[in-house]
Amino acid sequence: MTTTPVDFATHAQALDEADPLRDFPGRFLGSDDPEIVAYLDGNSLGRPVKASADRLANFVTEMWGGRLIRGWDEQWFDLPVTIGERIGTAVLGAAPGQTTIGDSTTVLLYKIARGALALRQGRTEIVLDRDNFPTDRYLLEAIAGELGLTLRWIEPEFTGGVTAQDVAAVVSERTALVVLSHVAYRSGYLLDAQAICAVTHDAGALLLLDLCHSAGAVEIELDSWAVDFAVGCTYKYLNGGPGAPAFAYVRAEHLADFTQPIWGWMGRESPFEMAQGYVPAEGIRRVISGTPAIIGMLPIQDMLDLIEEAGMPAVREKSVALTEFALELVQEWLVPLGVTVSSPTDSARRGGHVTIDHPEFRDVTARLWQRGIIPDFRRPHGIRIGLSPLSTTYAEVLAGVAAIRDELGKH
Template identity: 60%
Template sequence: MTDELLERAEALDEADPLAPLRDRFLAPDDFDVVSYLDGNSLGRPLRATEQRMTEFVREQWAGRLIRGWTDGWLEQPQRLGDRLGALALGAAAGQTIVADSTTVLLYKLVRAAVDARPGRRTIVLDTDNFPTDRYVCEAVAAERGLELAWIETDPSAGIRPEQVAAAVGEDTALVLFSHVAYRSGWLADVAEINRIAHAAGALTLWDLCHSAGSVEVELDAWGVDLAVGCSYKYLNGGPGAPAFAYVRSGLQGELRQPIWGWMGHRASFEMGPGHEPAPGIRAMLSGTPPILAMLPLEVNLDLLAEAGIAAVRRKSLLLTEYVIDVADRWLAPLGVEVVSPRDPARRGGHVTLRRPGFEALLEPLWEGGVIPDYRRPDGLRIGPAPLSTGFAEVHRGLSILRDLLEKQP
C-alpha cells in the first residue's frame, strides 16, 4: 500500500531549500540514531565545529597562550553577542552579550530589574514557565522581600495578554515569561504583553531558550527590556554552552547586576579597589568568558547567516505542520492528542503529543534509534530542528512510535 505521508515527506525534502545544509552536521557512520526529534533540547554538532575547535586548541590556545586575550578573546562576548543579536534576535549592536549559564543570567537580570524599580514589590510570572525561571524569581523575591503574583496558565497553551492585563498594576516591578512555552510550544504575543506591562510601569524579561534560532525574534521592535536564552538548542552550541543576555540600550545605565566580577569592571586589568561597572552591555559580565565554549555557537551563526532566520522559520512551520498531520492520521486513533497550538501564528518550533503511558515508551524508542523528549505529565515533545532535520527523518521516527503504540496492550 502506498504511504502517502512518506511520499509527502520526500516531496517536502526535495523542495526544501535548506536540505543541503543537513550534510553540514556531524553524523559518524556508526551513529545509531535514525530519527533525532529533540533539537529543542540539544542541537546536533556541525562538522565545522569539530574542525574549528581542533584548530583553536592547536593554533590559538597552544600557539598564542595567554597572548590570545589581547588577540580578541576579551571582546568575544560582545562581538558574538552583536552577531547573535543581528542574525537571530532583532537586536541592534551593543545590547547582547554571551556569558554564563541561563540560570546565572536570569538571576542577574531579575535582581537588576527589581532593584531598578524601588517601591514596587511584585514580580508577575506564570505557573507553567520553565522551573529555572520560577526558582530564580522565588530566590530573588526571598532576598529582596518581594511578592510573586502567579498567573495560572494552561499547559496546553501559554500566557495571553488579557491574563497579564489582569495581573499587573502599580506595584509590579517585573514581568517574566517565555516567548515559546517549553511544554506546549505556545508562541506568546510579546509586543502586546510588553505594551501592557509598560503601561503599568513594569519592566519585561523574556526567556528565549525555545525560540532563539527557531522562530523570528524582534527584541528592539517589540520594545523588550530584557531577555535571556541558551545557545545549545536550535543554535547548536553544545552541551552546557554559554547563554546570552539582552539589555535594551536605554536601560543599561540604570541597571546594576548583582554579581560584581573583574570582567564587568570598567578597567579589568587595573585591579583597583571597588567595583566600577563597565559602560554598556559589558557590565553584565562577571568572570572570565568561556572562550572555548563559545566556538560552536560562532560556527552555527555562520550557518544561520547563510540560511537566514526567515527561511528557518518557514521550514520550522512546515516541519511542525507535518508532525501534526502525521499525528492526526496515525497517532490520534491510538489515543494520542496534539496539545500544541494548531494556529501557526501561535506555534513555536516543537509539537507536544500527549497520551498516558508515554514515559514507558522512551526506552524502546531510544533502543530503536528514535530520540524525542519527554515532559511530565504524559507529554512527548517532537522538536525537529530546521537546519538539521529532514521530513523523511520525522516520518521514520513517528512511524516507529506508531508501531510501538500499536503493540501496547
C-alpha cells in the first residue's frame, strides 16, 4: 500500500512523541530558530549545545580572566588527557590512559601514522582506499613519499565500502599499516572493524581507523576489537564547534614504544624543567606536542554530558531509526523522480548519514539552503542527509526530504 504524505506526517509526529531521546533536541542552540526548518548536516558540523554558551562565557570571565596563568596549574595542563579519557570511555570503548585530544585531525593522523610505521620497520607498504576522505589519502601519499613506501589501493564499490575480504586481498608480509575510515564520508558505509582488524593482524600489520564520521553516531569498541590506533574530529557528532581539536587513541600495548615525529615541550617528560633534549612523556601524553587549544576543548564537555546521559546504545538506536525513516521517504518520494540511493540499505552496514544522488542536486542544494533546509552537497552529484541523533527530530527529516521532492518537482 502506498503511504501518503499525510500518513508520513502523522508517522513522524508519532515517532517524535515516542522517542526516548525526545527531550535532547531542545538542549541545542538553534533548535527553536524559525529560519532553520531542518538541519541535516550534523555529520559536518554539529549544533552547539546550549550549555556551551554559558561555559564559554564563564571561562572568559572566571577562569581566563580570574585565574589567569594559574589556570594551567589548576586545570588546563591536564585537560587534553582528562577530556580525552571521557571521549574514550563514553564514545570509543577505550579504557583510560589511551586517548587524548589536541591538534587537528590532519596533524594527529600524521603523528599517529608516522608513529605506527616506526613500529613496523622493514615493512614497505601502506594499505588504504581510494574513496577515503581526501586528507587521509593526501597525507598517506606524503608519508609514503617521505619514507619511500608503497601505497596499496583498495577500490571499494560506489555505494559501499571496504570489506575484510578487500583487505585480505592486499595485505602481506610487506604491509606495515592499514588506514581506513570506520564510516565512509561519502556513502556512509560502516565497515566491520573487528574483522578487518583480525585480517590486518594476521598479516603482522597495524590498523589505524579514522573515526570522524562514526564517533558519537555509532557504537565503537576499540579495546575489544583490538584496534591499534585511531583518530577523529570533535566538531561533527561530538559538537565541539568549528575547528575543535581532534582526538587520538593509541592502544595501551603500543604506548611504551610509540614515538611520534612532532616533538614539543608539552609531550616531554617533566615539561616544566625545560631540560635539554627530548624524552617522551609516559603514556598517552607523549602524543601531545605544543600548547593545546584550551578554549576549543570546552564545548566538547557539554556534548559528552549528553552522550553519557543518553548512553551510546540509545544514541545508535536513534541514529538507525532516523536513517531508516529517511530512506523510507526517499524510496517513496525521490526514487520515482530519478534519485538513486548511494548508501547501504542494511542498517548494520550504515553509519549516521544517507547519501542520495541526482544530476540536479548541486543546484537543488543551493535552493534548499535558501529555504532553511540544510543538508550538504558531495561531488559529483550527491546530497548527504546527516542525522545527528541527539539534536535531530523525525519532523526535520520529513521536512527535509519533502523539500528535496518539491525542488526536483519544479524542473
